[in-house]
Amino acid sequence: MAAYVQRLHHVSLHVSHADRVARELVSKFKFRPFASRYRDASHQLALRKGRAVFVINDRREAGEPVANKWDFTGVTRETSNYGDGVSSGCLYDVDAPYGVDTVANVCFEVRDVQRSFQTLKRSGCSFPVTPTCVRDDSGVVTYAVVKSVVGNVCHTLIDKSRYEGGFLPGFQLIGEEGEEPEDEACPVTHFDHITYACPQRFTHTALQWYETMFGFKRFFIGSNEDPEEGLVLDQDGIGLRLTAMQYWKCSQRGLMLPSVHQGEPDCKFVIAESLPEKGHNQVDRFLDQHRGPGIQHIGLYTSNILSTAETMSRAGVRFFCPPQAYYTEEEKKQQICAAGLSPELLSRFGILLDTDLRTEGRERQLPRFLLQVFTQPLFSEDTFFLELIERRGASGFGEGNIRALWRSVQRYIEEEDQVEDQDQELQRHMEKEDQDQDQELKSAKR
Numbered sequence: 001m002a003a004y005v006q007r008l009h010h011v012s013l014h015v016s017h018a019d020r021v022a023r024e025l026v027s028k029f030k031f032r033p034f035a036s037r038y039r040d041a042s043h044q045l046a047l048r049k050g051r052a053v054f055v056i057n058d059r060r061e062a063g064e065p066v067a068n069k070w071d072f073t074g075v076t077r078e079t080s081n082y083g084d085g086v087s088s089g090c091l092y093d094v095d096a097p098y099g100v101d102t103v104a105n106v107c108f109e110v111r112d113v114q115r116s117f118q119t120l121k122r123s124g125c126s127f128p129v130t131p132t133c134v135r136d137d138s139g140v141v142t143y144a145v146v147k148s149v150v151g152n153v154c155h156t157l158i159d160k161s162r163y164e165g166g167f168l169p170g171f172q173l174i175g176e177e178g179e180e181p182e183d184e185a186c187p188v189t190h191f192d193h194i195t196y197a198c199p200q201r202f203t204h205t206a207l208q209w210y211e212t213m214f215g216f217k218r219f220f221i222g223s224n225e226d227p228e229e230g231l232v233l234d235q236d237g238i239g240l241r242l243t244a245m246q247y248w249k250c251s252q253r254g255l256m257l258p259s260v261h262q263g264e265p266d267c268k269f270v271i272a273e274s275l276p277e278k279g280h281n282q283v284d285r286f287l288d289q290h291r292g293p294g295i296q297h298i299g300l301y302t303s304n305i306l307s308t309a310e311t312m313s314r315a316g317v318r319f320f321c322p323p324q325a326y327y328t329e330e331e332k333k334q335q336i337c338a339a340g341l342s343p344e345l346l347s348r349f350g351i352l353l354d355t356d357l358r359t360e361g362r363e364r365q366l367p368r369f370l371l372q373v374f375t376q377p378l379f380s381e382d383t384f385f386l387e388l389i390e391r392r393g394a395s396g397f398g399e400g401n402i403r404a405l406w407r408s409v410q411r412y413i414e415e416e417d418q419v420e421d422q423d424q425e426l427q428r429h430m431e432k433e434d435q436d437q438d439q440e441l442k443s444a445k446r
């Protein structure tokens, strides 16, 4: 038996320059800070855009003193006056120190935390935080934190059914409560998917863990996917294995349904692993720089990718762009025009388009499109990035887009590696010069 996920509540980041990351999410990605929690030993800030919520935690090395409070316009700096009874550490999360900035927690709402805890514990899961109650004037919330099988990723399981406040007890709301105004220029509505970077041959372990523990179900990304092997991209120098899964919820009548069929936008999970002998690539680079498996990127769903990319680009977001030939190739040009879009406009921001040709039993139907664009990494290491995704009837992931992304990222990695090689060469040269000078001085003294 599994612990069933009701919905995704938020995703939390642990970063050393929390203030900078918060500023970027606000100024570039148009998120709105709406709740914060200040304690001597931890600062937490919640930001939202539609139903997509990030909680930023100030990441400090073990023993390091508390940094300055967020220097952030519009954020109340007073310590929350709610007695949440938890005086130190990140609330609703674990404080485990990690060597680099990381996206480490996906928080799920569940029906019954105690029961989920017992079920998962019996199945061998480890819980850094056992069921804990936090209350304020608006009610009570119960949560526990379970370690996942993927790197440093944890899942906070939370029950908010007896809570009526704006976010979570212990957090103080910032500004006006109430419905957020619609952002027509930048209509991001929810997290579409979360992608894990995993070591080679780890996919099965991850799929199985999520199926056993949370009742996730596999779904096929594309028509070329092998049930055993996943979607294997091994041509043109690409070495990537992809699989995807989603959570199912228990309906009122006790039926299990994918969450999307219950009127809620669902968040899918994608597992990416690299294939052996394909050289340095984006998954291995993530594993290196992140010092282990974890969350590589998150897809933000938008109902208008062009306007969103344009707004974000103006605000300073940098996107990966495919080679210009992508937009001049005849077949791609036709696909883009068939979707009523202009290749020239898409090329301005690096937006990729894929056409889903699966018919799935239906005879004649409109073509289905998938539009995606990928940002450059957000942290100082080459790890986590964001993606914008607009689905026009297509539910999977575009193989053509994945190939185009792979090429643009590969170009970036190669350029970075070149810069790194040049730096190392310069370093060696300078060291050699120093040694030579030392040698000369010594011989002169003799």
Ligand SMILES: O=C(O)C(=O)Cc1ccc(O)cc1
Binding pocket: 195, 242, 270, 272, 282, 283, 299, 372, 387, 397, 398, 401, 402, 405, 406
């Ligand atoms: O296409 C997407 O959005 C995916 O999430 C699939 C994917 C996963 C990992 C990669 O390094 C590249 C592509």
Ligand SMILES: [Fe+2]
Binding pocket: 193, 195, 297, 298, 299, 387
């Ligand atoms: Fe993605």
